[in-house]
Amino acid sequence: MxxxxxxxxxxxxxxxxxxxxxxxxxxxxxxxxxxxxxxxxxxxxxxxxxxxxxxxxxxxxxxxxxxxxxxxxxxxxxxxxxxxxxxxxxxxxxxxxxxxxxxxxxxxxxxxxxxxxxxxxxxxAPNFAIGAVLMMQFAKMAAKYFPDVEIIEKHHDQKLDAPSGTAVKTAQLIQEQRNKKNQGHSEEEETILGARGADYDGMRIHSVRLPGLVAHQEVIFGGPGENLKIQHDSFHRxxxxxxxxxxxxxxxxxxxxxxxxxxxxxx
Structure with missing residues (x-):
């Protein structure tokens, strides 16, 4: 061959x-x-x-x-x-x-x-790490039962786009399962603009950029009396x-x- x-x-x-x-x-x-x-x-x-x-x-x-x-x-x-x-x-x-x-x-x-x-x-592919792909799919599954969700993605400080492609893809997959919901208090006010992160279909995405990081993402779901966290970390390319x-x-x-x-x- x-x-x-x-x-x-x-x-x-x-x-x-x-x-x-x-x-x-x-x-x-x-x-x-x-x-x-x-x-x-x-x-x-x-x-x-x-x-x-x-x-x-x-x-x-x-x-x-x-x-x-x-x-x-x-x-x-x-x-x-x-x-x-x-x-x-x-x-x-x-x-x-x-x-x-x-x-x-x-x-x-x-x-x-x-x-x-x-x-x-x-x-x-927004992410080629096999574990990250599975993380996104697990988040999609969970969104059917937990409509309240926030995404925190963390990358090295030389990354050019924010939020990351992985975070956007995750939000898109969650959106397929989740009825649109504007999270947080109806009278919530950002005293510093951007403090609540980017708004994607009512869910929030937060981007962290620091030296020493490679590629990391946490998807946090909230429900009455419980949280579900789905996390993936790439420590090396x-x-x-x-x-x-x-x-x-x-x-x-x-x-x-x-x-x-x-x-x-x-x-």
């Missing part, structure tokens, strides 16, 4: 470099190119701390996809670049696996339609790699865009 040929965008970042190390360990994957603002024209093995790949760094997605023969693009960049890279991959017949968050609904709709037109698989590998394996056989790893895990 031939190896799946992978391009990684954001390859010199913390998540991207972890993805390179994951690919190095997999006998059925091979790295054929990298897209990054740094190291243009250099081989991966020439960069200190990165695996011994001969794949070249590009600073332009179109040039990369034109010059290398790729099956899958793994994008771990920023919302702006991620959208551009995902669209370029689909148009070039390369299947994107995207861990970048912060896409707008309009962008997701456009990419979904484009993938359907091209009959090409794509996976966009290695926690996302099993989900990325899972998505790479499945995107090859897809003919549409799938948003959320749960659709591949749970059917």
């Amino acid at each position: 031939s190896k799946i040929r992978v391009v990684v965008a954001g390859a010199s970042g913390k998540m991207g470099s972890e993805a390179l190390r994951m690919i190095e360990k997999q006998s059925d994957l091979t790295l054929v190119g990298c897209v990054d603002k740094q190291h243009t024209g250099k081989k991966v093995k020439e960069i200190a701390g990165l695996p011994q790949f001969d794949a070249i760094f590009y600073n332009d997605i179109e040039k990369c996809l034109a010059e290398v023969n790729a099956d899958v693009l793994v994008d771990l960049t920023s919302p702006k670049a991620g959208y551009k890279h995902t669209k370029a991959a689909i148009l070039n017949g390369v299947r994107p696996v995207v861990g970048t968050t912060g896409f707008t609904n309009e962008q997701l709709s456009e990419l979904t339609q484009l993938a359907a037109e091209k009959k090409i698989g794509a996976v966009i 290695e926690s996302f790699m099993s989900g990325i590998k899972f998505a790479i394996d499945h995107v090859i056989s897809l003919d549409k865009l799938v948003y959320g790893l749960e659709h591949l895990m749970l059917g």
